[in-house]
Amino acid sequence: MDNSGKKSAPGMKRSVAENGPMDVKRPRLVDVAKAAGVATNTASMVLNDRPNCWASEATRARVLEEAKRLGYRPNRIALAVKKRRFDTIGLIVPDLNNPFFMSLADQLELAAEARGYDLIIEHSRVDLLREMKCLESIMDRQVDGIIACLIDPPVHADFLKSHIKYGIPMVVAGQRGARPLPVDLITVDFEGGLGQALSYLRRTGHSRVGFIRALAENQADNGRQEIFLNIARNLGFDEKDLYVEPSDHTMAGAKEAFHRLIDSRKGNPPTAVIGLNDLCGIGALRGAHDVGLQVPRDLSVIGVDDISLCPLLNPSLTSIAQPIDEISQYAVEMLFDRIEGKTKEGPREKVLASQLILRESTGPARGR
Amino acid sequence: MDNSGKKSAPGMKRSVAENGPMDVKRPRLVDVAKAAGVATNTASMVLNDRPNCWASEATRARVLEEAKRLGYRPNRIALAVKKRRFDTIGLIVPDLNNPFFMSLADQLELAAEARGYDLIIEHSRVDLLREMKCLESIMDRQVDGIIACLIDPPVHADFLKSHIKYGIPMVVAGQRGARPLPVDLITVDFEGGLGQALSYLRRTGHSRVGFIRALAENQADNGRQEIFLNIARNLGFDEKDLYVEPSDHTMAGAKEAFHRLIDSRKGNPPTAVIGLNDLCGIGALRGAHDVGLQVPRDLSVIGVDDISLCPLLNPSLTSIAQPIDEISQYAVEMLFDRIEGKTKEGPREKVLASQLILRESTGPARGR
């Protein structure tokens, strides 16, 4: 069966048996209309169940029946180009492998679905350059709104200013920076939770604290290190007893970072370690196990985010919780305010609290 | 400034200052062409860098400059309706909260990107009904190809048979069933790995084995329980020493299931527990900790999937590895074979091996 002609003659639909499944055309609205013997606009009215539809019950039934028989499904792309909306909202997340963002995606998807929208996810891979590409890409897709978890929002201030004027509703979740954004912003008061953590450590006799931090690709500095040092100094920690160790965003990387931290401080090891997120905390927990340190007897470990895994680890991981529920709730609320035109005000900002959740991985410093 | 007319007069673009950002129209190709003083087809040729483009260097420069000045970005939707491809492939996953699927998504996205395609993710939430909706929804989106991680592929055999004839390339990853699918299939030989695990347990003196299993919403049976019982019987385990405990797909649920399992077998507790995935394994690990069982001294624990978390847990989790790399590699290969029309053959099937990865959570049964 040498079938060299690639295209089938227009209007001449050939059967599966003739050409194999790949060459059968998907039925269009006109195909349904023809099959039912009605005009295409009639078919459109019937299939969309328009209130002012003129079709008789008989016509109606015939159209629906033919649509079903042919397996007709409206072409959403064509529909979108006509309506100029795609009923889709776009989400940008830095890391698919971080459960924190996936919990967020999970909740956002549920909320979007409840309003009749699909969610599509873009992945910036903890890379500032990619993050920019994601922003472009998601805008090119003509989504109806964007929720962007950005690694470093201020970096994109100029880009957003020049693009957002075309009116796509957007809310950013991430740290505030010096440069204001032209879109709604949700920030978490990381300082608050970190302050709780550090003062807990101080109170329970810890004096030397390690901080495992990570920068994204193409990122020069994210300010977290300074925040950590400032708060710690204010609480009376001695600067020379504060150890900052760079890592990447993986658990394995954090484990390595932990080992470097321990090795480089043989004489006066940290009595507590804070990871910039829970994956780092998990890496530290395992790193401690590897070198025979018992948590929390010999070392306290604290993570950030409070992912659902934390209470199930051994020992369970103390963490500075980010309020995922609130973040997703406000993100959806603020976004749909814009989408539905309820708000015309300028950029809004919502600051949410972080909170230290104490679990088994923390305790008094040794000898207390 | 009461601006009651919603639409602006066609062609009359109003400034930001006049209406606020939300009313400014996104520039179209014709806007760029007009601004540059060329025909739209010329602008199209220039912007798409067509080889047989007739534009002079000067024209070319003018078009590019105006495009940049206006911030022109092609409308992908309009483009897609014209080209009848969206340069997008769709992925269906059962659970965003399971790192296994996210690792898969991560790799698939990378591979798709390398070929110039975006990946969009649909989430079936471990629910058979939703899974069906995802299939419909993703086909409605006119993606160029679909990779579907299905909870229970055979259930969808009829649906797929009636829809796939419109030619959308698709590969399914999941368990094989009695009813053949009309699309390419990648399966993992779960029996192989489970056999390795059970014979390891047998060899190391275990006699009573618990199995924490879960069904999806709307799923009657997934066959895994039978597989487990069959293999175990064949290896000489006594049927009355095989305990099957139902759970859900969360870690917390698995922990509860573990507790039920232990409580109901007070007299002769299991010496080993196998979870149907690593999240269940983690739940069991924590459940054991809760009741003072030491792993692996008092109890061996085995998971399934071998997510990247396994080696970082305390104790690290023995797991029946699914070959994520191979799955994603074959999925992409098979899919693009179809997309690029390299293959016209009927449905193909690829079976990949699973393998037991021994770690700290398993050891000889107590008293050996």
Add this chain to the structure above:
DNA sequence: CTGAAAGCGCTTACAG
């Protein structure tokens, strides 16, 4: 190079 047109698949307004 231009200009007008067709077409992707849909919806909607309009004259009969």
Add this chain to the structure above:
DNA sequence: CTGAAAGCGCTTACAG
């Protein structure tokens, strides 16, 4: 109810 048309924003073939 029909039929023809316009339009969403693009690409492409065609006559000048």
